[in-house]
Amino acid sequence: MTAIIEIADLEFAYGGAGFSLRVDDLAIEAGEEVACIGPSGTGKTTLIHLIAGIEVPARGRIVLDGVALNDISDADRRALRISEIGMVFQRFELLDYLDGLDNILLPYRVSRRLVLDGRVRERARELARATGIEHVLGRPPRRLSQGERQRVALCRALVTEPKLVICDEPTGNLDPDTAALALDLVFEQARARGATLLMVTHDHGILDRFSRVIDMRELNAGVEAPGVGGAG
């Protein structure tokens, strides 16, 4: 297997916040299903932001699918992110003025690298069918249930057929039953598309579903006081 994420000698700190992250070595293989756990403030969200190229480390090296993020421009990092990474956020972050289908197709509407055509629309509908939200595609987010919003967000993350799906506490806002269903969908859809899954979670009850668990307390060699700083 080949590594989709390789991190070496990474050092990162928010200016003035007192928080720092140091990762000496981390590799995630393509197709792996990895959970990232740890108390608040240990750098889980910071780590996935670094992997996604949203943040840039002060030192060290992050390689995403063979591309060293440090060596490319911000514009290239954004282009790589929108085409190779699907992201699901805790609050789903759907645009309130777009209906379900347009929210799923959003990456194609805000990127010149991605071309929106009939094939993509069909793929979006297929994802919606697979996740059981085809009947609500014409509704805006305010007329969707939490579970339906979560599934729209998942479809948006998968519609570009990314190699890596990053989920930041995707079930944090869902009731247990809906959360379980949502997780099933995330795993099912990521596997069906051969995507690597990296999920930040506080729910230790689901860790046995992952092939690997990264504990930030062990990974972050720079962490001094868990709970300190603004990073989650």
Add this chain to the structure above:
Amino acid sequence: MNILYLSWRHARYHPVQTAVLTACLALTIFLPAATHWLVRDYEAQLIARANDTPLIAGTKGNRFDLTLAALYFRPSALEPIPFSELEALDASGVGLAIPLNVRFTARGRAVVATSPDYYAQRGLRASAGTVPLRIGDATLGAKVALELGVVVGDSLFSDQRELYDISKPPALKLSVVGVLAPRGTADDEAVFVDTKTAWILEGLAHGHGDVETDVDESLVLERRGDNVAVSQAMLEHNEVTEANVGTFHYHGDTSKLPLSAILVFPASAKTGTLAKARMNAERRYRMLVPGDVIADLLGFVFRVKAFLDSFAGVLAATTVLLSALVVVLSTRLRAGEIETLDRIGSSRFTVFRLLAIEIGMILVVSAVIAAAGVAAARTLVPDLMQRLV
């Protein structure tokens, strides 16, 4: 195209915000643009009509009143100029002198009593019927005919100036013999009659039955030689017909019959200058160049325009500040959306375009609305302007 679509969806999702912003911007564009075009049209129209009329002779007094009465038939309190001045101008060989009497109205529209030369000089032609050929005939301006729904063959009463004074002439029933083709000038809004018809309206000419044969003897007050004094109770004809047209006549000196103004079209610039100098030197009446008077009038108009421009400037500044506030607040409200786009990998330029295109769309729609408003104003407001002058 995708960004345009997103901007459109966002604008549609916030209809009140979009509508208010669009209305403010449209108004900001409309006000100075409409003022500019209307003043330009107004100026062109005033200058064109003034330039088509080289000289105006009339009584001394307010030169604006004389000019506006002669060009736009605006009612004025100016003393009339006697018919003898017209005869004198004709005799001087200055060129063409056209009488105008605009002292009366019919159903609220100016009655313009003039000679047939007026129509030729103004390029007016009848789209139906003829120009007035006989006393009591009326030819309507296109707009008057349209607004009153009057056609050739109908009749129209003049407005009586003194309702309760029986010594004043009664309203005259005018026979509509023609309708003029529209010209987009004050002529569209007037009722044209022959010069002599105005003198009937003045009460200086009238028609009645023969005092020797047709009048009740009880109305005859005195007979002395050829003169017969008749009681005012005798009814005069209030309509000119084939049968009674021969009975209309003047009493007194016809050279003193009143005119509101005389339009003078000199044979040459030199004869015009001489005639003007001669009349103004005599100091009884005046002759003026309407182009000069209108130029002075436009000076006032431009001062009003400058005021409106400054007002529009303040409005524009206020709207720009308010729009900036709306944009800033809107951008703040969209901070979450902008962060989401940032995190999923949208370029900074795309986010900028998303915000800019929505503003651009609102600006374009505002400009289109303002342009439509200006076009509508240029079509509708000239009527108002004509009423203002």
